Every structure is written in structure tokens, then in C-alpha cells.
Amino acid sequence: MKGNEALAEAAIRAGADAYFGYPITPQSEVIEYLMANKPEDRTGMVVLQAESEIAAINMVYGAAGCGKKAMTSSSSPGMSLKQEGISYIAGAELPCLLVNVVRGGPGLGTIQPSQSDYFQSVKGGGHGDYKLIVLAPATVQESVDYVKLGFELAFKYRNPVMIQSDGIIGQMMEKVELFEQMPRVEPNYEWATLGKKTDQPATFITSLQLQAEEQEKVNHRLQAKYREIEKNEVMFEKINCDDAEYLFTAFGSCARITRKAMEMARAKGIKVGLLRPQTLYPFPVDEFNKLADQVKGILCVEMNAGQMVEDVRLSVNGKTRVEHFGRYGGMIPNPDEILNALEQKIIGG
Amino acid sequence: MSENLIKPENLVYQKTEALTDRVMHYCPGCGHGTAHRILAEVIQEMGIMDQTIGVAPVGCSVLAYYYFNVDMQEAAHGRAPAVATGIKRVFPEKFVFTYQGDGDLAAIGTAETIHAINRGENILIVFVNNGIYGMTGGQMAPTTLVGMKSSTSPFGRDTKTMGSPLKITELIAQLPGAYFVTRQAVHKPGNVRKAKKAIRKALEYQKLDKGTCFVEIVSNCPSNWKMTPVQSNKWMEENMFPYYPLGDIKVPEDN
Structure with missing residues (x-):
């Protein structure tokens, strides 16, 4: 379908x-x-x-x-x-x-x-x-x-x-x-x-609290x-991460293209894995943090100018190098250019 | 105290259960309190307090959900007819009303108003028109009269640059989805009775699944018109009523 x-x-x-x-x-x-x-x-x-x-x-x-x-x-x-x-x-x-x-x-x-x-x-x-x-x-x-x-x-x-x-x-x-x-x-x-139940106060739905103290309570x-x-509720998929020296990360359709790039890299002997967040919020912070101890660098591949990469950087908090590769404005990256970006920005970078 | 003074047999009028005991925040002399009250009275008299869901707007009546003793939802500015549509579509058997001011209904919410009515959503829209933005402190509304001063038309509404006061009620009366459209007031006992009767009619039509019923209440705003309540009612009669004449605008043909 x-x-x-x-x-x-x-x-x-x-x-x-x-x-x-x-x-x-x-x-x-x-x-x-x-x-x-x-x-x-x-x-x-x-x-x-x-x-x-x-x-x-x-x-x-x-x-x-x-x-x-x-x-x-x-x-x-x-x-x-x-x-x-x-x-x-x-x-x-x-x-x-x-x-x-x-x-x-x-x-x-x-x-x-x-x-x-x-x-x-x-x-x-x-x-x-x-x-x-x-x-x-x-x-x-x-x-x-x-x-x-x-x-x-x-x-x-x-x-x-x-x-x-x-x-x-x-x-x-x-x-x-x-x-x-x-x-x-x-x-x-x-x-x-x-509909109001007899002998119970009426229910109302609102997002308004005029008193700041009350609005802060709502926020708390x-x-x-x-x-x-x-x-x-964090959800993610990990592929080939156990022995990975490098890491790709991508979400949604872009993760499928990146997976192809990962397979091409593996065929060349580059030990790279893929971490695909399935929940963008909540973000798999701990998983990135753990993998940051293991890998030499992370390439975040997105169909944008660099958005999720900010969360990846916050998650690893400087422990490892994080770079971004993106095509945008409606363009879709191909596996060759993703692999090339890994080699240029992470391995050779 | 009052129980001692008024014997039950002499009691002719008492507070409706469909309003809560909460003290209203409305300014002295404002028509909102009366408009709330007659709507609440009709809800109680029809025995539909447990089947009614109201939608409050953004504006002076933003806190209406504190006052009506029925389940309520607070909508974003102008979106009450869309919220009411969502409620009515999933609960067609409930009575649904919106209570909106002129800025909410006739400016930012014009699209939602027109399209909900054009679909003939089986809801009651109560439209309180006092020709000004009350809650935010007296700015020009779509219904502000020509030449009328407000904080954003300090030299009077100039039609050349600010447009003319919008007769939204006459406009929506053209729509096939509008079943009963009327313009009322609540500044005198006779008007209060007529307005209440109109609201009753509207909710009776809703029971029969007739389409949108629209009750405009032309009202005053002593605070932002900068008048005493008595002066404001007089000014309303002399200036608002000629432009927004009271009476039924569209009555059901099959009635």
C-alpha cells in the first residue's frame, strides 16, 4: 500500500x-x-x-x-x-x-x-x-x-x-x-x-492560568x-554497532539510504554501525553517550541543513567528533555521497 | 439572611443552578453577567445541564468556564466554532454552544465562524457585540462604529484606512447553514426577556438538529467606552442600535 x-x-x-x-x-x-x-x-x-x-x-x-x-x-x-x-x-x-x-x-x-x-x-x-x-x-x-x-x-x-x-x-x-x-x-x-455529572463540579479544559504561581505549577x-x-519511551534501532569504530546516525527515510551506505562501507572494510532514533523526542541520549565511548566519530545524515545533529552533539557532550551531512530543499542524498562524507569528514577529517 | 426576609411563597426569582457561585470579574454595568445568566437559566430550565458542553472564547468572557456550571472548553482566540465543531461531531447528542465577543468572532475567527455556519453545525453561537476589545483595554474591534474612538483609533474610526464596522450577523444570515439568526440586547427587562426567549428557541432548534443558531447580543462596555453604566446604555441605544438594529434577521421557513 x-x-x-x-x-x-x-x-x-x-x-x-x-x-x-x-x-x-x-x-x-x-x-x-x-x-x-x-x-x-x-x-x-x-x-x-x-x-x-x-x-x-x-x-x-x-x-x-x-x-x-x-x-x-x-x-x-x-x-x-x-x-x-x-x-x-x-x-x-x-x-x-x-x-x-x-x-x-x-x-x-x-x-x-x-x-x-x-x-x-x-x-x-x-x-x-x-x-x-x-x-x-x-x-x-x-x-x-x-x-x-x-x-x-x-x-x-x-x-x-x-x-x-x-x-x-x-x-x-x-x-x-x-x-x-x-x-x-x-x-x-x-x-x-x-457533560456535567450531577453532584460533581463541572469539568473544564483550559490552558490558561492568569496567576503566574499557578502557571508555574502547570509547567512543573x-x-x-x-x-x-x-x-x-525512548525507541531506537541499532545495526552493526557492536564492533563499530565509526557511527552513522539518521532517522526516517534517510536512515534507509544511510544503511545502504553503511553496507558499502562494511564491504570496503570500514567498521561502521547505524543508530536510528525511532523516537526523536524522547531522544536516545544515553545510547549516543554510550556509543561515544566506543566510536571515533559520528556522522549524522539528514535531509536538512543540520537539525538532529544538535541533539547528537548534546548527547555525546564532546566525547567524540560529530559531523553532519545533509541534502535539503527536497533533494535526497545517495549512498555514495554519504559514504564519501564519512570518509572525508570523519575518517579523514 | 435573605431566607428570613423572603418567604418561599414570595420568592419570584432565584439564582440559577447553571451558574456557579464564583464572583464574576466583569466590570460594573457590563452586559456579560446578564447574558451569562439568561443562557444559564435556559440550560437549567430545559434540564440539559448534564448534556451541555460550552466553549469559551478569548476576550472578556475568557473565564466563562468558571461561571457556567456545565462542562466547558476554553478555545484559542477566534477558534471557538472549530472547537465546537469538534465537540458536536463526536457528541452529536449533546447541546453545544460557543460564547464569543466581537473581536473573537468577527475578526480573528471570521473564517471559523463562517465555515462552521456554512456547514450548518448544529450548535448555538452567542455573539456579544460591544464594538470594542474589552479584555485588552479598549482597542478597535471589527464592529467599532464609524468615528468611534478607541485606543487604536484615538481620533475615531476612519473608514478610509480602517474599514467599516462589520455586520457579521447579516453576513452569516445569508448562509444556508444558518437556521435562526437574531439580534438582541440585555440592557432593559423587556430586552432581557426577548433575548432569553431567543436563546431558548435556539437550543430547542438544536434538539431538532436544525443547523446553526446565532444569537447576537448588542451590549455595552462602560469601562472602555469611558462612560457610566447608565450613560453607556443610552449611548448604545442612540449609536449602536441604529447601525445594529435589534430583531430577528433570519427565521426558520418551516416554522
Whole structure:
């Protein structure tokens, strides 16, 4: 199946209650698939094409506030528009699933794939101190699996979760194993607006605390939650790291290209491994720190001008050399140039 | 104390359960308190306190969720109709309302307002229009009258550079999704009764899944108009009502 369509099917099967979206290339197949497959008839899931990304994310806020499994998807320029709503959702501590099928920027940019929204997703693209849990699929299969996982994590932590995919994963076709249809669940959360229960105070959802002392308490609670997430939810894949003298790191589609470069390097006798973060937040800090004691250098390969590389550097804290190789603006690196960068920047550098 | 003074048989009016006991932050003489109250009274009278979800805006009524004794969500500035859409779509059987001011509804939230109504979202929108941004301290609103002074139009609203006051209610009444559109006021007992009746009608229509109902309440802002409450009501009658005439703008054809 095509990545975007498989993700849409996974949303129906994950028992999502509502999808609100707005068309944008290269992810419009998500809403097209949902509209064509009538999830309203299959599970009762609501699908609505909003008037803008801003409206869509606020519809997600409303539905999520009712304890429902709500989601939206977009691509980079559209994701920028959603940042206001995402900040409110994070502040009000509502669970929801966001999908960003990243394309090259800045501005209207290009419709070609990119990873240049790493900062926006991982560092909090909206205002205020908040974090999204960010999942980075490298295959269509992972995009499907992360829909289910994403909803689980969102409700576990009452926090927005983002699947940060890109135009490659969204547009390519791969074999995929779909999980069985999960039932939609009637919400029964004390934090959700379900209608006031008699003899209980009304529930309200807000991200506003006019008293600074109270707002600091909210922030303390959020930070404690983020520490918990950092402790529990780090995911990564390690390939050929046991005997590695050098390390590649890359995420998403770029990790697949880098893996090819790793195989080419191994064939030449260069002992290089690959560490692929599957969660961009929480970041595999400890794993990088451990490998920094072992390897002579790390090459971070990204389809951007150097974003994740900053987190790699913070993780290894000067213990080993960290360099970046990137193609951007919608360009995709090839394995030869990645291998060449390893030889020039790390081994020969 | 009052229990001793007023015998139950003489009690003609009491506080509605659909409002909390929290002291409202609204300025003396402001119409918000009355507008809150009649909406809350209708909710209680219809027996739907447990089935109602409200959406508060950004503006003076940003803290409305402290006052209404029903489940509420606080929306980002202008986004209340989108938030209400999200709520109503997943809970079609609940009663959903937004409570918004003129800056929220008719400036930053114009797109959300028009499109929610154009989809005929089965919600009630209560639109309180006092022609000014109250919460932020009296800046020009989309509904500020021509020549009216505000902190961002200190020499009066000049239509050449600032546009004309937006009759958003007449505008949205054109949309097929709008089922019942009316403009009311709450500054005199007769108006309060009429406004309450309009809100009741709107929520009854929601029960019947008729589409968006829109109740504008033209109101005052003594603090930012820099008038006493009495003066502000008089000014409202003399200046606001001619431009924003009270009465029904769109009534159901099948009624």
C-alpha cells in the first residue's frame, strides 16, 4: 500500500473517533482515502475536511477534550499553521495524534520530501515550554504501527503525539501488515468534557492560568511528565554497532539510504554501525553517550541543513567528533555521497 | 439572611443552578453577567445541564468556564466554532454552544465562524457585540462604529484606512447553514426577556438538529467606552442600535 493510504487505514483500524484535515501535498491521500473508505459506516469514525489547518487542529482540540481519539495530518506549511492549536493542546494536556508528512521549506518550499521540520516537531514549534512525543517511521509498516502506538502514548501521557514522516514514506508503496480492527472506545475520563455529572463540579479544559504561581505549577507538572516520557519511551534501532569504530546516525527515510551506505562501507572494510532514533523526542541520549565511548566519530545524515545533529552533539557532550551531512530543499542524498562524507569528514577529517 | 426576609411563597426569582457561585470579574454595568445568566437559566430550565458542553472564547468572557456550571472548553482566540465543531461531531447528542465577543468572532475567527455556519453545525453561537476589545483595554474591534474612538483609533474610526464596522450577523444570515439568526440586547427587562426567549428557541432548534443558531447580543462596555453604566446604555441605544438594529434577521421557513 501507499504510505499515506496505509496510515489512513491504520487510523480507522486503531479505533480513531475523528479525523479533521485540510488538503496539502504530499499527504492529501490520507483524507482522500478516509473519505473514500467511509469509516463512518465501518466504525462510526468522523471524517471532516476543515476550512483550514487552523480550524482542523482546533476541531481536534474539541474532540480530544471530549476524551475521543482525534487526529489530523498535514505537511510542513500546514503544520506551521497548526502550531497555535498544538501549543494549546499541549497546555491543556489533551491526547491526540498529529501526522506531518514533511516537505522541503522554508516558505511554500517544495513538494519534495525533506526532514527540515525536526526542530519544529522536536523543540516545540509553537509558543511555550512543551514537548510532543515524536515518532519517526522509516517504512510504511512503521507508519502503520506508529498510528496505534501514537494513540496509546497520547492517552497514556495525555500529550499530543506526532508521527513525523516525509514525502518519501508518504508516497512510496510497500508491503504492509495491517493490524486487526480495534473497537472504538466510549470515553470515561474524569478530565474530559462529557457533560456535567450531577453532584460533581463541572469539568473544564483550559490552558490558561492568569496567576503566574499557578502557571508555574502547570509547567512543573508538564516537565515532570516529560521526564517520565524520557525515562520510559525512548525507541531506537541499532545495526552493526557492536564492533563499530565509526557511527552513522539518521532517522526516517534517510536512515534507509544511510544503511545502504553503511553496507558499502562494511564491504570496503570500514567498521561502521547505524543508530536510528525511532523516537526523536524522547531522544536516545544515553545510547549516543554510550556509543561515544566506543566510536571515533559520528556522522549524522539528514535531509536538512543540520537539525538532529544538535541533539547528537548534546548527547555525546564532546566525547567524540560529530559531523553532519545533509541534502535539503527536497533533494535526497545517495549512498555514495554519504559514504564519501564519512570518509572525508570523519575518517579523514 | 435573605431566607428570613423572603418567604418561599414570595420568592419570584432565584439564582440559577447553571451558574456557579464564583464572583464574576466583569466590570460594573457590563452586559456579560446578564447574558451569562439568561443562557444559564435556559440550560437549567430545559434540564440539559448534564448534556451541555460550552466553549469559551478569548476576550472578556475568557473565564466563562468558571461561571457556567456545565462542562466547558476554553478555545484559542477566534477558534471557538472549530472547537465546537469538534465537540458536536463526536457528541452529536449533546447541546453545544460557543460564547464569543466581537473581536473573537468577527475578526480573528471570521473564517471559523463562517465555515462552521456554512456547514450548518448544529450548535448555538452567542455573539456579544460591544464594538470594542474589552479584555485588552479598549482597542478597535471589527464592529467599532464609524468615528468611534478607541485606543487604536484615538481620533475615531476612519473608514478610509480602517474599514467599516462589520455586520457579521447579516453576513452569516445569508448562509444556508444558518437556521435562526437574531439580534438582541440585555440592557432593559423587556430586552432581557426577548433575548432569553431567543436563546431558548435556539437550543430547542438544536434538539431538532436544525443547523446553526446565532444569537447576537448588542451590549455595552462602560469601562472602555469611558462612560457610566447608565450613560453607556443610552449611548448604545442612540449609536449602536441604529447601525445594529435589534430583531430577528433570519427565521426558520418551516416554522
